Amino acid sequence: MELNEGQRKAAEFAGGHALVLAGAGTGKTSTIVARVAHLVQSGADARRLLLLTFTRRAAREMKYRLKSQIGAAADAIAAGTFHNFCLSYLRRWPDLFQCPELTIIDRDDQLQLMKLARATTIGTDAAFPKPADLVNYSSYARNTNRGIKTYLVEFTDLDPDTVAQVQAVLNNYTDRKRECRYLDYDDILHFFARRLHGDAVVRQKLQSRYDHLLVDEMQDTNPLQWLILDGLRDPAKLFCVGDDAQSIYAFRGADFQNVHSFAERVPDSTTLKLNENYRSTQEILDLSNWLLNQSPLKYDKELRSARGPGIKPVLLEVDDDLEEADWVATDLMDRHNGNTPWRDHMILTRTAYASRSVEAALIENDIPYRFVGGTTLLASAHVKDLLSMLRVIDNVTDQLAWMRFLMLWPRIGEKTAAKAIDGILQLTNIADAVKLLRKRLADKQEMIAAIESVIETWQKPREAIETASKVLGKILEKRYDDWDRRLKDFALLQRLASKHESVRSFIETYTLDPITESEAQRQDADDLVTLITVHSAKGTEAPVCYLIGVAPGNYPHARSIGDDAQEEEERRVLYVAMTRAKDELIMTGTMRSHGAFVPHQNRRWTSSGSSQPYFLSNLPDHLVTTDTQMLSDDFDDEIISFRDR
Numbered sequence: 001m002e003l004n005e006g007q008r009k010a011a012e013f014a015g016g017h018a019l020v021l022a023g024a025g026t027g028k029t030s031t032i033v034a035r036v037a038h039l040v041q042s043g044a045d046a047r048r049l050l051l052l053t054f055t056r057r058a059a060r061e062m063k064y065r066l067k068s069q070i071g072a073a074a075d076a077i078a079a080g081t082f083h084n085f086c087l088s089y090l091r092r093w094p095d096l097f098q099c100p101e102l103t104i105i106d107r108d109d110q111l112q113l114m115k116l117a118r119a120t121t122i123g124t125d126a127a128f129p130k131p132a133d134l135v136n137y138s139s140y141a142r143n144t145n146r147g148i149k150t151y152l153v154e155f156t157d158l159d160p161d162t163v164a165q166v167q168a169v170l171n172n173y174t175d176r177k178r179e180c181r182y183l184d185y186d187d188i189l190h191f192f193a194r195r196l197h198g199d200a201v202v203r204q205k206l207q208s209r210y211d212h213l214l215v216d217e218m219q220d221t222n223p224l225q226w227l228i229l230d231g232l233r234d235p236a237k238l239f240c241v242g243d244d245a246q247s248i249y250a251f252r253g254a255d256f257q258n259v260h261s262f263a264e265r266v267p268d269s270t271t272l273k274l275n276e277n278y279r280s281t282q283e284i285l286d287l288s289n290w291l292l293n294q295s296p297l298k299y300d301k302e303l304r305s306a307r308g309p310g311i312k313p314v315l316l317e318v319d320d321d322l323e324e325a326d327w328v329a330t331d332l333m334d335r336h337n338g339n340t341p342w343r344d345h346m347i348l349t350r351t352a353y354a355s356r357s358v359e360a361a362l363i364e365n366d367i368p369y370r371f372v373g374g375t376t377l378l379a380s381a382h383v384k385d386l387l388s389m390l391r392v393i394d395n396v397t398d399q400l401a402w403m404r405f406l407m408l409w410p411r412i413g414e415k416t417a418a419k420a421i422d423g424i425l426q427l428t429n430i431a432d433a434v435k436l437l438r439k440r441l442a443d444k445q446e447m448i449a450a451i452e453s454v455i456e457t458w459q460k461p462r463e464a465i466e467t468a469s470k471v472l473g474k475i476l477e478k479r480y481d482d483w484d485r486r487l488k489d490f491a492l493l494q495r496l497a498s499k500h501e502s503v504r505s506f507i508e509t510y511t512l513d514p515i516t517e518s519e520a521q522r523q524d525a526d527d528l529v530t531l532i533t534v535h536s537a538k539g540t541e542a543p544v545c546y547l548i549g550v551a552p553g554n555y556p557h558a559r560s561i562g563d564d565a566q567e568e569e570e571r572r573v574l575y576v577a578m579t580r581a582k583d584e585l586i587m588t589g590t591m592r593s594h595g596a597f598v599p600h601q602n603r604r605w606t607s608s609g610s611s612q613p614y615f616l617s618n619l620p621d622h623l624v625t626t627d628t629q630m631l632s633d634d635f636d637d638e639i640i641s642f643r644d645r
């Protein structure tokens with residue numbers, strides 16, 4: 001691929017810090033890859049480059065592209081997510097970061113722990129914020145780099161007494177984490193940033209480690225991530241790429257001011273722009289441009305297609321999600337029969353839940369697919385059961401894992417487990433814990449033998465999981481009706497683990513950046529339809545994109561209505577979704593008729609009515625082909641070509 005003038009200028013930029021600010025499909029990712037290649041080819045030491053991406057998948061893809069451009073040097077480049085990068089240093093320098101051996105916990109564990117903290121601190125009070133709210137408060141405050149009290153006063157309606165109680169619950173939660181040696185997702189960045197800014201030795205060591213810091217998807221970084229970049233730069237040079245119109249993670253604390261205010265924050269920086277979109281045809285961009293232009297915010301983006309004209313986007317009204325699913329599956333099969341590979345198709349959904357009918361239709365029709373962004377493999381109950389065994393071996397103070405593991409066994413209830421755990425928490429290694437269990441639970445020799453057999457294979461992650469599956473199989477089989485289906489996941493875990501050097505690294509990788517079951521199953525297959533949530537689809541593209549659930553209540557999502565900032569973020573979600581399509585964008589949803597939404601007797605949206613805000617309610621007819629047109633007698637050629645492919 002030959003870079004255009006703007007891309008080349010950015011890739012070969014010889015000044016200090018730079019921000020590449022550009023719209024969707026303008027080659028930001030291609031440019032950052034080209035810049036890394038350029039730096040290495042001009043003599044930069046690959047080991048002194050740090051490439052930060054939003055997902056592990058993005059890092060893997062960039063490395064893959066780099067490998068073809070610069071060969072083995074690509075292996076030396078540190079590339080990964082902020083969380084991976086920070087964790088690697090917490091692990092490498094535990095003393096400097098004052099962060100001993102720790103277990104990473106996921107949201108499920110956070111909720112469990114918060115439940116305990118809430119119950120201990122305030123007892124039962126139905127009106128008090130729920131564990132999920134408390135986890136969210138804590139997470140948002142840290143990611144936006146605010147004290148919890150400041151956050152609660154500024155962003156919630158809680159009265160001063162409740163604020164004080166929430167603080168007490170969160171203190172209890174923190175104490176519990178310390179006691180169990182847990183790190184939650186936000187702690188990773190928080191601990192790293194705190195030492196980076198609070199300890200001159202750490203700062204000096206890290207600042208002397210890199211020459212170039214390259215950041216993809218800058219618009220989705222949060223204030224805490226900014227703090228990290230700010231602490232790492234100078235003499236290292238920042239090269240950040242981003243698009244403010246694609247900022248869709250404000251709900252997690254992302255701050256698109258990191259892009260908007262880059263020039264003020266980094267006074268000696270240069271902002272470079274890319275204008276031409278190489279991904280989509282002009283018709284797809286006309287619709288995307290129109291969507292952004294409806295916003296009260298000035299995005300100042302008018303995407304121009306380098307590819308020229310193509311097929312107009314289609315907006316298809318369906319009666320319900322079943323009809324939608326059937327239609328998508330039939331259309332996919334028609335296209336595949338016409339020799340288009342499955343891989344050319346991507347189905348974008350708001351949520352995993354909203355795509356269940358489409359997923360069922362894919363399965364029913366034997367359409368091979370992988371799902372990206374839904375319920376994740378490590379979150380399913382039987383996998384958590386198995387992981388609990390691995391986790392207690394890795395961290396003997398992992399209270400939540402002990403509770404789960406012990407209670408798997410017959411005749412061990414909450415009380416017996418809690419008593420044993422009280423003793424275990426005083427210990428420092430698994431060998432002592434086994435001794436203690438042998439004494440306290442003398443009639444549970446089978447369980448103790450099971451732990452010992454896994455310890456024996458501990459150094460080989462694949463074997464450790466195989467052993468754990470065998471020794472737990474008999475008891476798990478009795479717990480789950482659909483055991484045969486679940487058992488297959490254990491084989492999947494073994495396959496994934498075989499690529500890791502330790503059990504811990506395996507668990508951490510997929511806790512930090514979760515993988516869905518279907519994604520894991522199909523990792524090596526390449527001709528598949530991709531079913532993906534819009535949030536996971538950032539940075540991806542496909543020739544044909546189906547955007548399902550384009551309806552009031554989804555765009556903007558009902559939950560965001562009434563909050564201007566959230567509604568605006570919803571517009572950007574739709575914009576991200578539309579701009580994934582290269583050749584064809586097909587939107588399906590309920591209730592559209594001749595440019596206005598007409599409540600239908602048998603349709604789900606009837607009760608909320610057509611007054612619900614909807615981004616496409618004023619959509620000019622000329623921007624899309626509608627199903628009404630598709631069904632009319634004077635079908636034009638373009639529509640026939642779409643249908644008769």
Ligand SMILES: Nc1ncnc2c1ncn2[C@@H]1O[C@H](COP(=O)(O)OP(=O)(O)OP(=O)(O)O)[C@@H](O)[C@H]1O
Pocket residue numbers: 001002003004007022023024025026027028029030031243246277278279538539540541579
């Ligand atoms: N100079 C070019 N010539 C031809 N194709 C290009 C050029 N630059 C980028 N492309 C292609 O355009 C598409 C979009 O590029 P890329 O994914 O880098 O854009 P992006 O700005 O990161 O997009 P987004 O932010 O929407 O994810 C890719 O298919 C890429 O190969």
